[in-house]
Amino acid sequence: FQTLSLAGSIFIDLETTGLAGGTGTIPFLVGLGFFDQQGFKIVQFFLNDLASEFKMLEELTALLQDKKFTSVISYNGKGFDLPLLETRFTLNRLRCPLSALPHLDFLFSARYLWKHKFESCRLYHLALAHLGADRAEDIPSEEIPWRYFQYLRTGDFSLVEPILYHNQEDIMSLYGVVVAGALAVGHSLENQEMEIDSLELFGLGKIWEKAGEKKKSAELYEKALSQKLPVELSVKVKKNLALYFKRCGDWEKSLQLWKDLSQNSDDLDAWRELAMYYEHQVRQPETALKLALDGLALSREINPAFEKDFEKRIDRLTKKLNGADRGQGEGEKSGQ
Template sequence: MKAKLSRLIKTNEPKQVTVTPDDVEQAKWRERGGEILTFEQEWCVRLKQIYPLDETYHDYTFGEAKASLATSTHPFFQVDVPSEQVLFMDTETTGLRGSGTSIFLIGFARFQDDHLEMIQYVLPHPAFETAFYYHFLNDIGDEVRFVTYNGKSFDWPQIKTRHTFVRSKVKALPAVGHVDLLHASRRLLKPTLESVSLKAVEAHFGHARTDDMPGFLAPMHYFQYVKEREPDIIQPVIEHHHADCLSLVSLYKRLCHLVEADETPFGEERAHWLNDLGNAEAALQEYERLEQPTKRALMRQALLLKRTGQMEQALPLFEQVGTVEAFVELAKYAEHHQKDINRAITFTEQALTLSERKETVLRQTALTEMRALRHRMNRLERKRS
């Protein structure tokens, strides 16, 4: 009887619940509004924030940025998917490059019907990459266009590298396209700014960050967070990354405006850019609109006219430019199309005179140039005789 009573007492005792370190850490993330996403005994954190389209960020509303996705006329900024498949994406990593470098924070801003959603995925432990990439890839879909800042050269290659370690358990990488705003900033702002880092470009447009954590400190914060399992430690990195993604939305709108608006001072660069992209018709239209084109603009316009079979329109531009390269083009046309050897010799002599005047610092280039010109001159002289 005594033993039976003892068993009954033990049965009625409340069971002890074991609280693991993961439970404690996950509870802290939930207090911050984070979602705990699990996969195969691993977990990661998803943070989400919603912004109305009429909210202004760095001079433009999110709604204006969304409209630019559909209305941009410049080939560099055009996207061929619905706006909800365009991700303004950035990552934070434990280093710069290499297979030993891990991504511990991926995030993107993405437009929905009536709002912008900002989503971030946090890797709580380096061993949980499977859950991390499983949920990130499932959320973004099978085809996306990334708007990034150096993401084409850095962020996306890093994602592809890390994906190789987990690809047997997660879905394949999506079909992607890129609008890398670093390239646009370099084209438009490099002559003006010493640095075209995202922070420098923001400051140039009047939006310098004051309380932001320097990006190079992010790995240190992450390693300390992994050690102590305290989300407070990584919070400055999350805020820095959040600001980067939202800045991409605003910067996309601003750069679209710079290359498309008539009143901006980037008409010549706009023409060069269209030329480089192979859009000859649009580039020629832009060159025609320039009120005070530089010699570089005139030369590129002339070469484009030549390439599109409009050499008669290019001839006066080559004469106006009056450089070695321009005189060579005129000499070639006089020789091969006009069959005027004397005129070809005159243009070649003018090119030689200019080449001989070049500075000593360019001596080697000038010598190579003059050898080619003298070879042309000798050939023309033989033709004339």
């Protein structure tokens, strides 16, 4: 988002003869959305018959080379659209002009941002949520290959007219949803006041964490916690923050979060981290041993995978304390 220029990007969406991909699947409609002097424009390349594929790809190449786009934006394009298009170019002994461009597959960003906020991250649902785009008259995606093959058999163009509409709506929806995501990320980058709920703040935190911006991510996670998060997400956020503050050396904040987790969740990492803190940071082995014993008891109830860790910790702490007791006793004897 930080380096992406929507004005220089090409939005792409394919309609194909099947959903499996591979050499037997043909993109019969290539929809492109981009900006020109008049605004946002959609151009569609339609394959009237299968024998004309080479010509369609040549025309597509000519437009792409003429416009000199700087990036590609798609929705699941890395997993489907672009590999399929590259296969068709290769089989026709042509070079795909999109392969060298930076590619934002917004499906992944959308999942980070809105996976927990919306029922579905399908493009249709996100467009409805953000844009109010109700596509009640649209055709189901699974119907598209059948309609195209019927068109090839009969020549009845009315069969594919709804596909052209569907493709246009997908491109417009993609553009609108990308803008919604870019605005949210941009506001978080500039620390602007945002009317964003805790779930979207959590999603923005995930975006920045994925980008390696740990400080920005932590700020957003803290904002999300200040609002009401579902219990499961609250635990995840507190763990992320506790580990972040630990790495930063902010033991006070880290300790507060681990204590919160130990008291209000069944997260055994909290007990382990607390035991480690009291053993190694403040040198209180008695407190560390008590925490390890409590952690062991809890692990036997809910997660035996932690048992060995706590048992080793208890054994080490017990030996350490017994050694200290012996040393103290010997010192007292020699003093007598």
